């Protein structure tokens with residue numbers, strides 16, 4: 001995380017490097033201890049929920065009471081899951097504004113809310129609970145691009161005897177009988193497992209009688225999204241003021257933002273219908289895997305916030321250039337001359353994510369991941385509609401490239417069919 005004064009803060013895999021970085025920034029011992037206590041609080045919650053008595057991401061969600069028990073009744077951890085804002089947790093541990101600026105972003109990812117919104121601490125915890133190849137909560141790049149994950153799952157399914165059909169949207173789910181494709185073809189199936197988001201699934205059930213409380217729940221399901229993407233092809237890597245001439249930032253996740261208060265104001269502007277890109281998380285995929293770009297060129301994508309689906313003035317087509325300018329200006333503050341690195345770029349607002357990826361509202365997780373829509377508040381694979389299961393990110397344990405939703409759904413289908421799986 002670069003700061004505008006040319007200094008930076010990095011979280012390294014090697015804790016001693018992070019410690020040196022905190023010391024170089026001149027933090028007090030109290031703040032340095034606070035930083036480590038902050039990280040340990042999230043890590044302790046992660047270990048208890050994923051590595052303790054049971055892995056709470058696998059199978060049905062535990063109830064709130066069961067979660068509290070798994071956390072040993074610890075008030076700070078319970079608050080983290082259900083109540084606290086990321087700003088509150090940071091304020092409780094750290095006084096240095098720069099470090100708080102560097103850390104709050106993980107509490108707002110994909111969230112319709114600013115860092116001072118209650119429940120945002122749980123967003124960081126959700127992201128922190130993943131486990132990359134047993135190495136703990138790290139992010140990874142997929143060689144060849146994200147689509148390779150889908151290809152790998154497809155290969156495994158084919159190997160197990162599945163027949164796949166792509167590019168054939170479903171228009172109707174007929175409970176207990178099968179699905180109708182948009183071209184009118186009817187596919188008979190007593191069991192249907194739906195990966196589309198709850199709003200789309202509900203529209204596919206149009207005209208069929210379904211349990212009123214389930215319908216009501218899907219209608220009330222919240223899918224607001226403030227996420228806007230900036231995807232760019234670069235002639236060369238940006239030159240960061242905090243690391244002049246260095247190429248290693250291309251192998252890091254780089255967060256660019258002002259203070260928590262700036263981000264809170266940006267959210268409030270977005271809530272009024274006006275885009276305000278105040279937070280950008282940058283990935284330079286070619287820093288790890290040069291294969292998706294021509295020799296010597298690079299790809300850079302920015303996961304940005306905040307921009308609403310519906311704009312108070314104009315529409316996405318007429319405002320796209322303004323929003324692109326906000327991204328370029330944000331990056332330029334930390335990497336002067338960034339605009340000259342650009343070969344091409346695109347901006348995808350929530351309506352573009354909706355139409356391109358097929359996610360209602362452009363919500364990246366098939367529904368908001370604030371505490372009210374997590375754990376027991378998340379949907380389960382089993383539905384009250386005969387023969388219909390859900391397997392997407394709207395189900396427990398929610399979104400990210402984790403494949404657990406699919407696994408949980410498969411386990412439910414097999415259990416209901418009386419198939420007993422051998423222990424893994």
Ligand SMILES: Cc1cc2nc3c(=O)[nH]c(=O)nc-3n(C[C@H](O)[C@H](O)[C@H](O)COP(=O)(O)OP(=O)(O)OC[C@H]3O[C@@H](n4cnc5c(N)ncnc54)[C@H](O)[C@@H]3O)c2cc1C
Nearest residue numbers: 168169170195196200357358364365366392393399400401
């Ligand atoms: C911009 C963006 C950035 C993200 N960044 C990250 C990240 O850095 N790390 C991470 O782990 N996760 C990230 N995520 C989240 C992650 O990609 C999702 O949580 C994950 O892909 C969910 O997978 P899923 O199986 O639930 O399906 P989804 O990816 O939610 O897809 C639902 C599928 O249903 C299909 N569908 C909808 N309607 C129909 C229909 N009528 N007929 C047939 N098919 C239909 C859609 O086309 C789509 O393919 C990001 C998501 C987005 C959009």
